[in-house]
Amino acid sequence: MTWFALAAAPSADEPPVLFAAAVWSVAVMAAVLVSTFVTYLLRQRLERVNILVQGMREHEYVRSVQQPVAAVLVAAVGGYGINTATQEAGWPGYLGWLLGMPIPAGMVTWAAIRSVRQRRFDEQWPPDEIPANDPVKIRSTLRRVVHQHTDAAQADPAALDRALTLLLDHVLPALRQRRDRGPRRWLREHRTTTTLVLGWAVTTLTATAVAVSPHLSDRRRSAWLFMAAATLVIALLASSLLTVLCRYSRYRNTTLADEIQQSAGTIRRRIVERRLGILTTPDDGPRRRRRPATHHG
Secondary structure (H helix, E strand, O other): OHHHHHHHOOOOOOOOHHHHHHHHHHHHHHHHHHHHHHHHHOHHHHHHHHHHHOOOOHHHHHHHHHHHHHHHHHHHHHHHHHHHHHOOOOHHHHHHHHHHOHHHHHHHHHHHHHHHHHHHHHHOOOOOOOOOOOHHHHHHHHHHHHHHHHOOOOOOHHHHHHHHHHHHHHHHHHHHHHHOOOHHHHHHHOHHHHHHHHHHHHHHHHHHHHHOHHHHHOOOHHHHHHHHHHHHHHHHHHHHHHHHHHHHHHHHHHHHHHHHHHHHHHHHHHHHHHHHOOOEOOOOOEOOOOOOOOOOO
């Protein structure tokens, strides 16, 4: 691939901006794929961490988790930009910085907007609705349900029943439907992600084709082989990224559905048993009352 890139690259007297942008775009796409795949491989460990941190309130999660991560990414990309400027890397270095900067900048902007919008969710109890695609809100609500059930003296029974109804009768079926989705349905329901990834791939391939078009018109074999290899690599990166995202989404929905069924389902069962006056043993097994002994005289 490197030999093809050198053979098909524009000559020194042509501006290599478009070709360098295509190369950097492929590099960034590969980095995103690798990081996503590593996250998927470590999904069990990371999900245990998510259970801990996503149980906090929404604005606390944004302030304590999302904003620091975004700040670190901004600092890293900013440091790369400073290094590029001081070492006079030229157009390729600046293009790499411009391609990488929107990711942390978008994370910072979204974290700030979400922190402002979602603060009202923490102040309202019980919530009007719980989105099935927001694990932070789901686990935050589940944490409050468990806390109120444990502290029965201060719990509001009506609010607790409403929260359990939302979790078990609305969120849980939605999560199971999301878990059972096939790849085609996942792509249709994640149009934004699908459009961004495919648009990224098409734009990169178009930039590559335009950059090597003079060599393609000259019918240079190396240029055609390079375009074939570039098409294969870019298509493979895009399809692999979407596949990993789809499988990771299915795993997270499965884990979250099991968590709701185990915690909220157990709490609802205990509430029903308490209202029916059923005595239970510590292992939640039914226990019959003993009839008093009768004496015959």
